[in-house]
Amino acid sequence: MRDAERCLQRAQLASDVAALDRLIDDRLVFTGPDGRHYTKQDDLHVHGSGGQAMTRVDEEDLAVLVVGDTGVTWFLGTLEGIMDGEPFVARVRYTRTWVHDSNGWRLIAAHVSLADGDSAGR
Numbered sequence: 001m002r003d004a005e006r007c008l009q010r011a012q013l014a015s016d017v018a019a020l021d022r023l024i025d026d027r028l029v030f031t032g033p034d035g036r037h038y039t040k041q042d043d044l045h046v047h048g049s050g051g052q053a054m055t056r057v058d059e060e061d062l063a064v065l066v067v068g069d070t071g072v073t074w075f076l077g078t079l080e081g082i083m084d085g086e087p088f089v090a091r092v093r094y095t096r097t098w099v100h101d102s103n104g105w106r107l108i109a110a111h112v113s114l115a116d117g118d119s120a121g122r
Contacts, residue, residue: 002064004023004098005075007019013055015054020043023106024040024043025099027108028040028110033112033113051083052083056080057077058079062075062076071100073098075093091114092115093114
């Protein structure tokens with residue numbers, strides 16, 4: 001489970017759409033920092049189109065809970081990159097829900113919010 005989370009982080013950093021496609025369940029519902037819901041296709045598109053390019057993913061803390069074929073990860077860290085042509089730096093908390101099947105762990109739901117009110121835009 002921890003390995004799947006870290007694989008996801010590496011895939012986001014590299015905008016590796018093939019790896020993201022394998023790690024993300026087709027039914028994904030992601031709640032972004034704007035409160036809107038996004039799908040797997042939205043996520044793959046933003047990475048594949050260059051609309052989002054991560055330059056840094058620094059993990060401060062990662063907690064994991066697994067119950068049967070369901071797992072939850074809680075990530076705290078700093079992200080840096082470009083979103084829609086604008087540089088950003090943000091300290092965030094992700095809560096991610098994973099399901100395990102014959103293909104391994106796949107992300108099915110996630111939520112991100114700013115952590116401790118700390119973020120600095122550039």
